[in-house]
Amino acid sequence: MKVPALVLFSIFATTAVESRADIYQVVSANGAIMLTNIHRTDRKLVRVARERPVQAKAPGVVKPVRKGPLKAPRYSLIVAQAAFEYDLPAELLHAxxxxxxxxxxxxxxxxxxxxLMQLMPGTARDLGVHDVFDPTANVRGGARYLKRMMKLFGNDLSLALAAYNAGPGAVLAYDRAIPPYxxxxxxxxxxxxxxKRLQADAKRPR
Structure with missing residues (x-):
């Protein structure tokens, strides 16, 4: 005996909205087949669908929201402008x-x-960045500082990045080498x- 499609849709739609419970089949006295998500001991029920178990979470534990490269397009114009202004590859600033x-x-x-570019308070003041949380000011300041490090270390990208992270004094103190931090x-x-990855992506045909 077939169950009317409308009845099935109504039952499953209700289940999806109200709860995720097991689905049981029951045969009424007149032979009609019905589906229900209510388990009753006074009826002979046959489980036809099982609820997927939900893993318990430790109290107070909140799954962190990942903030990642999906946000990159939002700042693409800011990065492109800073890259042009300070003659740096946009892919480098994104990296x-x-x-x-x-x-x-x-x-x-x-x-x-x-x-965005993690400017230290003293560095931000030196660069004239008054609001480090303003994306435009932060990226322009970071690009300017990175360009300064590139010039200081003869366009050696590894040393410039090391100086950006640890400070130019640390790179100079270790005889123009990446500090052992x-x-x-x-x-x-x-x-x-x-x-390197972003450069490869940029060269990939669209």
Whole structure:
């Protein structure tokens, strides 16, 4: 015996809205087949669909919301303008932003670096950036500072990035080499990896 499609739709739609419960089949006294999500011990029920189990979460644990490269297009124009103004590849600035803040304009590091390109308070003042959380001002300031590091270290990108992360004094103190700081040792390869990937993406035919 077939169950009318309208009845099935109504039952499943109600189930989807009100709860995610098991579905049971029951045969009435007159032989009609019905579906229900209410389990009753006074009827002979046959389970035809089982609710998917929901994993319990530890109390107080909130799954973090990932803020990632999906936000990149939002800042593409700002990055392109800063790249043009300071004669830097836009892909390089995107790589720095990805590594520094992952496109979170409100990011603040434990050391106090803030914004998309994680400018330290003293560096921001030196660059004339009054609001580090303003994406345009932050990216322009970060691009200007990175260009300054490129000039200081003879366009050696690895050293410029190391200086951007650890400060130019640290690079000079280690005889113009990447300082042996764990954070800087991770930072430089991370930016270079993103930069290489973005360059490859830019060359890919659309």
């Amino acid at each position: 720095v932003i990805t590594t520094e803040s992952n496109y979170d304009p409100t990011a603040v590091s434990p050391k106090g670096a803030a914004g 764990p954070e800087t040792q991770r930072y430089v390869p991370s930016v270079l990896k993103h930069y």
